[in-house]
Amino acid sequence: MSAGTRKIDVIVTDVVPVNELVKRFHFQRTDGQLLPTFSGGAHVVVEMRDDDRTRLNPYSLMSSPLDTRDYTISVRRDDTGRGGSLFMHQRVNPGMRMVISSPVNLFSLDLRARKHLMIAGGIGITPFMAQTSQLAGDAGNFELHYTCRTETLATYADVLKGRYGRRIHLYRDDQGERLPLEQLLASQPLGTHLYICGPAGMIEWVRRTAAEAGWPDDTVHFEHFAAPQPGKPFDVTLAISGKQIRVSEQQSLLEAIEAAGIDPPYLCRGGVCGQCETKVISYDGNFLHNDHWLSEEEHQSGRKIMPCVSRFEGKSLVLER
Amino acid sequence: MGINFRKETFRDDFSFRNSPEQIRRFPFPFHEDSYMYAVNIEPHTPGPKNTVFEHLIDVDEHYISEMEDRALVLAEDPLRCQSLPHMTLAGWDLLELLMTQKAESYPEHFSLTRDGDNWHWINRPLGIDDRFTFGDVSTLPYGPMAYITRQSQGDFCVLDQRDGNLWMDAGIVTTQADWSLDFDIGMNFFEWHAPVPLAHDMGIFNRALKFLTNIQQGQPARRFNWTMTINPRLDTSPENYHKWGVDRTTVTPENVGQKVHLRVELQTFWRLPRSNALVFPIRCYLIKMDELVTSPKWARRFHRVLRDLPNELAEYKGLTRYRQTVVEWLSQYDDGAPTSSGFGPD
Numbered sequence A: 001m002s003a004g005t006r007k008i009d010v011i012v013t014d015v016v017p018v019n020e021l022v023k024r025f026h027f028q029r030t031d032g033q034l035l036p037t038f039s040g041g042a043h044v045v046v047e048m049r050d051d052d053r054t055r056l057n058p059y060s061l062m063s064s065p066l067d068t069r070d071y072t073i074s075v076r077r078d079d080t081g082r083g084g085s086l087f088m089h090q091r092v093n094p095g096m097r098m099v100i101s102s103p104v105n106l107f108s109l110d111l112r113a114r115k116h117l118m119i120a121g122g123i124g125i126t127p128f129m130a131q132t133s134q135l136a137g138d139a140g141n142f143e144l145h146y147t148c149r150t151e152t153l154a155t156y157a158d159v160l161k162g163r164y165g166r167r168i169h170l171y172r173d174d175q176g177e178r179l180p181l182e183q184l185l186a187s188q189p190l191g192t193h194l195y196i197c198g199p200a201g202m203i204e205w206v207r208r209t210a211a212e213a214g215w216p217d218d219t220v221h222f223e224h225f226a227a228p229q230p231g232k233p234f235d236v237t238l239a240i241s242g243k244q245i246r247v248s249e250q251q252s253l254l255e256a257i258e259a260a261g262i263d264p265p266y267l268c269r270g271g272v273c274g275q276c277e278t279k280v281i282s283y284d285g286n287f288l289h290n291d292h293w294l295s296e297e298e299h300q301s302g303r304k305i306m307p308c309v310s311r312f313e314g315k316s317l318v319l320e321r
Numbered sequence B: 001m002g003i004n005f006r007k008e009t010f011r012d013d014f015s016f017r018n019s020p021e022q023i024r025r026f027p028f029p030f031h032e033d034s035y036m037y038a039v040n041i042e043p044h045t046p047g048p049k050n051t052v053f054e055h056l057i058d059v060d061e062h063y064i065s066e067m068e069d070r071a072l073v074l075a076e077d078p079l080r081c082q083s084l085p086h087m088t089l090a091g092w093d094l095l096e097l098l099m100t101q102k103a104e105s106y107p108e109h110f111s112l113t114r115d116g117d118n119w120h121w122i123n124r125p126l127g128i129d130d131r132f133t134f135g136d137v138s139t140l141p142y143g144p145m146a147y148i149t150r151q152s153q154g155d156f157c158v159l160d161q162r163d164g165n166l167w168m169d170a171g172i173v174t175t176q177a178d179w180s181l182d183f184d185i186g187m188n189f190f191e192w193h194a195p196v197p198l199a200h201d202m203g204i205f206n207r208a209l210k211f212l213t214n215i216q217q218g219q220p221a222r223r224f225n226w227t228m229t230i231n232p233r234l235d236t237s238p239e240n241y242h243k244w245g246v247d248r249t250t251v252t253p254e255n256v257g258q259k260v261h262l263r264v265e266l267q268t269f270w271r272l273p274r275s276n277a278l279v280f281p282i283r284c285y286l287i288k289m290d291e292l293v294t295s296p297k298w299a300r301r302f303h304r305v306l307r308d309l310p311n312e313l314a315e316y317k318g319l320t321r322y323r324q325t326v327v328e329w330l331s332q333y334d335d336g337a338p339t340s341s342g343f344g345p346d
């Protein structure tokens, strides 16, 4: 059976500029029903139909899981990306009909935790918006540490402070404020779980510091969506379906496979869930692996690729698809 | 038209029977004349009328009696129902799933009225009429999982998903073929599968785990399993082996028709929305050989399947002691005629 997610028809009910880089989008079901219940940390995949092509980008749900009249996501404009965020910023207006997937959670709270310690960087704040709503509704014990470039880019810091007061700690780069990570990790009660969402460098830093401080792996959770990167076009042969495709500069390999009328499985489209894993039959060239799913050895082996985020440069690539 | 609930027992005098209508909707698990072990999972979508798939959560004529049997098992052994503290939210998810499905599919028997968190649940067959606050454990007589699964046929395993693995952290198991919740509680996917023989290939487990951890909200899946049970006993747990193990030695050519049952387990797999946990309801359907052979096709086919079953599988399913007797008994219904493909009785 296809692992693709179930689609939901929605209407954009509001688009709210939050600051110079971030816009918030509100969706309701076109049939007026409630949206599916979800758990904090879940994402939906938003379909963007842009004239001749379809992009599918994952965004964390930031609205409260306790209220499913609407879903909200926040999108940070990325002027150098492949255009998904620009499409959202420039083309999506209230009243527009769109299609999103059912929610999928790859960044779930560990409900055994006695305390949830959350560390957010930049737009990585969004899954924590939903998680804190969920925990607060259940009298959960949490604390959020949020790093941002400037006060005005501290998206939703005001909202969070208004809701949770001293449980929210803000660190502004331009004010020279630094997250006292080592101290923070050293002073947590037994049974604390750590959650990280933000830029790759930050995730790495926090994970490394936690590992050095002796935190067991199963208490450290992180959301590590890699946005597919643009790159040089390349050609691929799909052996099972007998098709030749070209992946254009702004397209991901997964999108190019889909554009050829094939429906491969996916969940995250960000290189973390493992669902799109594809066998390489033969190749002559170099892989540009961008996923967080395959191991280092698998990357070296040239036998597998995650088409949602990874690319290829070279003469030929034949995939089992 | 409502369901005609039967009054019957699954112990002592074993008065369990299937009505002719129930026989025709039995989920016969063999679509051809032989059986190969395979993990065949398919989407769990509503199926044709008068099959056990008509509704995603099936309620049948044995409902009230099965619930009475469950209450007896729990009274004797409360550890058959356990939920680790972090699984309460999953319990509420399960309660919502079962109440909404039942009320939607069987409005003449169940009704649910929701006003925000104030819920009103009526279960007419069991004479229950309760108002409670969703999310507030103190407003129910049991925890949410125990409350709703005392009103739902089948066993339920509730699995927490973390660290890329699944953990059997809650469940109610009173009708299970030969495994123990109390033994498996808190174990992960690999630990609780440890005793399975034939599938020792880790690759199978890795693929199954990957499939299960990717089960999505709103897209349940299902698979079948089958074995045989002597006497219509629901509770064939390891805890009670001393009660039922000896049954296997009591099969004679004279009593096959009444004593020997094909036991089909319908396992479904669901993602729970608030907790991100998974629930696997495992529903058990029993049919006597006398009832099975009322379908000439099923009689022929089951004869062939059982006759040709590899020994190691027969051993694994615990059929060895009486298989030959049953095969001989069934052979009188197999004239060698071809059978039509598919599961149906005709």
Ligand code: FES
Binding pocket: A265, A266, A267, A268, A269, A270, A271, A272, A273, A274, A275, A276, A277, A291, A293, A306, A307, A308, A309
């Ligand atoms: S879709 Fe999740 S790793 Fe590619």
